[in-house]
Amino acid sequence: MSSSASPLDPTQKVLFRITLPSMWEESLTWLISEHGFGSAIGETSYPLGAVDTDIDAPALGTELRVLLELAQASTFRSALPVWIKDLGVAGEDWSFTEQQHGLEKHFEVSDWQAQWKPFRCGHYVVHADFQPLEDLPCKPGDIPLRLKTGSAFGTGTHPTTRLALKTLQKWCVAGPPPRLLDVGTGSGILAVAAALGGVREVTGMDPDPFSAAQANAMAEMNGVASQCHFWRGGFESAAGQWPAVMANLVADILQIGAGNLANFVEPRGQLLAGGILRRHWAATAQAMAEQGLEFEERIGRGRWLAGIWRKA
Numbered sequence: 001m002s003s004s005a006s007p008l009d010p011t012q013k014v015l016f017r018i019t020l021p022s023m024w025e026e027s028l029t030w031l032i033s034e035h036g037f038g039s040a041i042g043e044t045s046y047p048l049g050a051v052d053t054d055i056d057a058p059a060l061g062t063e064l065r066v067l068l069e070l071a072q073a074s075t076f077r078s079a080l081p082v083w084i085k086d087l088g089v090a091g092e093d094w095s096f097t098e099q100q101h102g103l104e105k106h107f108e109v110s111d112w113q114a115q116w117k118p119f120r121c122g123h124y125v126v127h128a129d130f131q132p133l134e135d136l137p138c139k140p141g142d143i144p145l146r147l148k149t150g151s152a153f154g155t156g157t158h159p160t161t162r163l164a165l166k167t168l169q170k171w172c173v174a175g176p177p178p179r180l181l182d183v184g185t186g187s188g189i190l191a192v193a194a195a196l197g198g199v200r201e202v203t204g205m206d207p208d209p210f211s212a213a214q215a216n217a218m219a220e221m222n223g224v225a226s227q228c229h230f231w232r233g234g235f236e237s238a239a240g241q242w243p244a245v246m247a248n249l250v251a252d253i254l255q256i257g258a259g260n261l262a263n264f265v266e267p268r269g270q271l272l273a274g275g276i277l278r279r280h281w282a283a284t285a286q287a288m289a290e291q292g293l294e295f296e297e298r299i300g301r302g303r304w305l306a307g308i309w310r311k312a
């Protein structure tokens with residue numbers, strides 16, 4: 001690569017287009033950024049009438065686009081199959097192409113905005129902040145959930161977020177808990193969905209430095225800022241008890257934090273713990289049982305599981 005090349009010079013870039021089964025795009029996006037390759041843009045292809053698709057609909061393909069410096073391409077090309085294998089996606093289920101010419105249009109922000117489609121999860125109609133409300137084909141009883149675009153985890157496309165949203169809907173339809181704690185709030189998607197579902201007071205925290213600002217902005221744009229409070233920190237920074245707790249994390253953090261999570265739940269209150277790969281279920285369930293939590297229900301999507309526990 002020429003040392004005098006502009007960082008925005010399209011001729012010094014490579015575009016990788018990775019096709020993989022939907023539900024894996026957010027995990028792969030996370031791996032890509034964890035390994036220092038910046039942010040990938042996931043573009044899920046939905047058929048016409050996308051807003052009627054749901055977690056229970058057949059899996060649809062996703063295209064993930066990653067724009068890289070030419071110099072990064074060969075490292076990325078070798079690492080990609082390793083990451084995808086690690087996620088457990090079969091060799092025949094994914095593929096990628098590379099493009100080195102005609103990339104000018106990929107420097108336009110509007111390109112990915114044009115591709116991003118709203119989708120339904122239960123009665124939540126999840127849409128991005130640049131999509132006007134009046135363009136959403138909402139049905140009576142639907143709750144539009146407006147996403148603040150940003151880098152914190154939680155666009156609603158990941159199966160773990162969807163499992164948690166489904167549970168929230170169930171809790172809220174049965175009679176919203178008056179207060180809810182969202183551990184690892186990320187973009188604030190679950191917290192804001194809870195407030196929109198009728199929870200009067202929602203509290204959330206996340207160690208991600210970008211999370212609190214993004215979650216506050218999301219609460220603001222959904223008209224529930226006065227019901228929500230977010231701060232930067234891990235679960236150990238929270239104190240108190242709540243009738244409903246959501247912890248959509250990952251299995252090892254759930255196991256380490258099981259004692260804290262159990263303490264956060266009021267007597268007769270409920271905990272949703274999500275982000276558990278099937279192979280980590282037994283150890284996570286045991287950690288919860290050791291804290292005296294009563295197991296109520298297990299829900300799943302693909303390799304991902306979430307559990308609901310109640311405090312005696």
Ligand SMILES: C[S@@+](CC[C@H](N)C(=O)[O-])C[C@H]1O[C@@H](n2cnc3c(N)ncnc32)[C@H](O)[C@@H]1O
Nearest residue numbers: 153154161183184185186206208234235248249
């Ligand atoms: C799987 S994401 C969930 C985000 C969002 N709640 C959702 O459901 O889409 C897990 C989040 O937990 C956060 N996290 C990681 N370690 C944590 C800890 N010790 N305490 C609280 N949150 C943590 C991460 O930064 C990340 O945003």
